[in-house]
Amino acid sequence: MSNSRLFKLRAGPAFRYLVPIFSMYAFTVLLPLLISIYYSVFNEGGTKFIGLQNYILLAKDNDFWFSVKNNIILTIFSVLGQVGFAFLIASFFMTKLLKLEGLHRIAIFLPVVLAPVVTGYLWSLIYNYRMGVLNWLLNLFNADPVLWLDNPNYVLYSVSVPLIWQYIGLYFIIFLAGMQNISKEVLEASEIDGATWFKKTAYVIFPLLKNVMSVALILCITGTLKVFDHIYVMTGGGPGRSSMVMAQYAYNNAFTMSRLSYGSTISIGMLILCAIIVLIMSRWIGGESEK
């Protein structure tokens, strides 16, 4: 109790710090967002107020919901691939069995520093039908080459791999940092009790990393829901609409199809959907940890 009073009493400087930062943020992010909403309730060209007409159109837009579906699939992959794998690998680092820890750490994190555009282009070369690395490997085993980016049945999986590849390192480092902050005594105690790697990871480390885990999940989910650059470079959402994601769909509408107003509508729709998903997620994570 006395704590909160102390902090309340000292809230005076709030304005000195909060107001300038917030107004800068409001000018550069919130005001453009408002203008974007304004665009979305006017017709193309901005001559006539049309109310929520665009939003009704969006709710019925088959292609939009298709890209939402793709986004959700990509998000599930990313959560499993990026956060899941990263946690697993980080837990290996806690076993003390590993040689060359430092080098592994550097290697695993390295893809994170590449520009998304670079990753996208690099992987489209790796996926290239005629001279890509993957088909070269298949050829070694006398297997038929695969149309990694052309076949609508697995193009979505193909584009999810570079996403996972690039960002595993980020979550790995976050988890590693978290794990190294767990007190040595707790870990040693569990080792003396004879806990296996699995038991130690699942019952000791994991519960202690709940907070780090939820931060990682939120970062991963919000990041993947608005993924754009990788897809834009590799497929542009194609072939057809098979790897279309929301951000690419909004971009196409605003910039390729000259439908700025509908493009803005998609972006706002995207924001709302993301907010709902994140809200559900954080409720769920929050509820879990309260138990």
Added chain:
Amino acid sequence: MRKSSSITVKLGYAGTNLIVFLFSLSALFPIVWMLYSSLKSNKEFSISTMSLPSSPTLENYVNAFNIGNIGSAIFSSLLNTIITVPLIILCAFVIGYFFSRIEFKGKKIMMVLFLSGMMIPIHALLVPLFVQFKWMGMLDTRFTLILPYIAFHLPVAIFLFDSFIKGISREIEEAAYMDGSSFDYTMFRVIFPICLPIMSTVAILSILGTWNEFSFALVLNKSSELFTLPIWLTFFSGQHTTDYTGKIAGLVLTSLPIIVMYLFFSNKIMTGMTAGAVKG
């Protein structure tokens, strides 16, 4: 130590090392492949994609330096990053600190406004921001991109600082106040250093975001001397449409500065992230 576990330990030892080794390899290989492919001629690349260059050539790089102003592009990218990142850390820390420690009117709303920034698709802001900047006469200057870059990275950075500071015990501040330190002193001199681990994460994310940003750099600036590296890269690949290895050299050139920086600081980053460990 139990005797029965010695075999399992050995197996576990081999297994763990193997798995992590393969994993590192898969992370590293595409980058290594990119590096050595850039030293090949285009002809050699199309004959065999995987082989090491038989006679390494720097021709692709020589070409790269002849196209556009790569020097000024590196300079612009660097300047943007150097100015932006410390400001992001500072602003995000302050906001994160207020959110996690201090009650004030409108805090909830402010939190929602800041954190929803994590979910805004960046292209939605492109046209409106351009219109605003034009109206304010802020287009096409050396510092045009600074403001947007700070603002776009704030939400994630605030989110990270906020969740980190929540884990710091309040007793530390209590003690500082008891010793008679002021609010500012407590915030910047007592709490800020403790945040070193999360600061590294924020710094990495904002450096990468700033260094690699494309769309706003394209639209808000038009003078060629203000172009950043990603813009230079599109020029470069626009002129090398059939030249695979030339393009790859362009990719290497845009990535190399940041790879080198990372390799140089990797240990510092890691110790930064784990140092000053606050036991929750």
Added chain:
Amino acid sequence: MLMRHRKMQMLLIILLIVSIALIGCGKNSSAGNDDGKAPSDKITLTIGHFDIDDNGAIFRDALEKFRKENPEINLVEEAVPHDPYRVKMTTLGASGELPDLFVANGSMLLDYIPKGYVGTFNEALDQDAEWKNGFLPNSFDEFTTDGKIYGVPTAMFSVHVIYYNKELFKQAGIASFPQTWEEFTDAILKLKDNGLTPIAMGNKSNVPVGSVLFGTLADRYTGTAWFKAVKEGTAKFTDPEFVDSLKALQKLAEMGAFNPDINSIDGDMARTLYFNKQAAMIVDGAWAVTNISRDAPEDIQKATGLAILPAVPGGKGDPMSVAGGSGWSLAFNSELTGAKKDAAIALIKSVSGQEYGRTKIENNGQPPVKVEEYDQSKLSPLSVDYFELMNDKKFSPIYDIQLSPALVEVIYKGLQDLLIGGVTPEELSKKIQSVRDTMK
């Protein structure tokens, strides 16, 4: 201690990189566009374009020449590659911050004209009869609204040409280019049996198949009258003739006429397949005449013949027509007045007059002007063939220039879907029509 140490290191690194950067600047600044600050009495003209690759060399050279001849004009190029250019122009167009001069196609102009951003050329053209009469007939059509001319064409050509390798055709037992649709599909099967890719195309950006192949194919079935009716709203995309053309494209895809990676490579990579004799045909615009004449191996250049799609059974279209016209134009900002406007017009004249046309045609390009006299010997055989091929051909509409961008995107993306079997012709035609219905 640790902190200070780190700061020092950071400082060192920064110094190192900055000095490298500065060296780079110093080296390149002499080659840069603007040599130092312009004196205040200089007129500054900005021009937005995307001609940064090899094919744009002639255009860039012409700008350079203009710069030399007009030292009082400070010409600033705002050039970025095509895709970023479109994003940039959309954004600039949303607030009227367009460059003084810019390259624009018909649909971009349609976006800008109602907002009053684009100046008209009528007066300038009327004042200079020689310039005006130099242009090919109909070359202004796509940039004219209500009799007002908003753009000067930069080229006039067919977007549909089939480049085929005569040697490979012979090896597959095909004596000459097929004259009927049946012969055409037969030839495709024969080429395929010979282990070749019959037609190589790079459709990653989803424009090539639609623009270069389908526009002409559809016209074979529907005829140009139908297209005009669709634009006016009296015909529909669900009409059987249009569905038939979609079916024809689908059949081509199903019989394996295209390279399997058609949707993940770009046009340049497809051309490489043709250069390597892996593909017997490429379908591309007339601009590929320039590319092939410059980049293809000697034997390929010799073996290449030019053709167009044959007539289709029951088609309403003229089999002698190809999709074509003058896609891109140079336009100027309506805010220009006085000396600045005169300078802009002078610049546009220098890249659309006789002299420029001659340079262009002698470099195997397709200028929008009738070039009175030029050195025929400078033309590549392919270029000569092209002009011969075009002698008796008529232009039919280019979809991506005549239709609104939104409709184009739906059709072209849909064609990608059709090629991979993701949608049936009937479904696609309904989808296209439903988008058409949302427009006035």
